Amino acid sequence: MFVRSFYDSDGDGIGDLRGLTSRLDYINDGNPSSGRSLGANCIWLMPIDKSMSYHGYDVVDYYHVDPRYGTDDDFRNLVTEAHKRGIHVIVDFVPNHSGSQNPWFQSALRDPNSPYRYYYQQLATKLIRSGRAELFKSSRDMPDSAVTIDGICNELIIHGSPQKVVDQLLAFREKVGDFGTLLYAGKDWQDRELSRRSMVLMAEKVLPTLNAAIGKGS
Secondary structure, three states: OOHHHHHHOOOOOOOOOOHHOHHHHHOOOOOOOOOOOOOOOOEEOOOEEHHHOOOOOOEEEEEEOOOOOHHHHHHHHHHHHHOOOOOOEEEEOOOOOOOOHOOOOHHHHHHOOOOOHHHHHHHHHHHHHHHHHHOOOOOOOOOHHHHHHHHHHHHHHOOOOOHHHHHHHHHHHHHOOOOOOOOOOOOOOHHHHHHHHHHHHHHHHHHHHHHOOOOOOO
């Protein structure tokens, strides 16, 4: 269940936990013979932790509910009311990656001695074990052990002006070969106008220039 789109209790245009709680009887009213509810005995919520974007899969704070959905107490009340109706509550927990603004990631990125660095170093370990460490080596004789989280972040994050993005993509292509799919992402997902402008720049400036540079049609 995507809480954001289910039911808005305060009129701000975003579904929330109080709205979901107020409509639990639609899911299961606790009376098998009533015929007025779906009769479901479990709901599975998409991430509700504080995050950077609308979908919730780039978590900033694993310990608290996203304020757009309500409070921690709102969640506790949802669980209590759900249980009264025989409804189990499952929450989609996303431990395998976090948002770039998560304090753990910022600490790991900036401080070599950060206690959180181990968490993200596992990305480098997985790449090495899967034989993909070559993508992040500065030279062919560079050992796998020299592939670090810093180097991976420097290679993966591409941003800047349209021409700078084109230059970085061309450099990446030169290194790894042709690629068929370009993943577009941005920290401005929460601002619709900035997101629209970024996508327009990608479509009108970056991709045509990139295609022309590698000899492909638009």
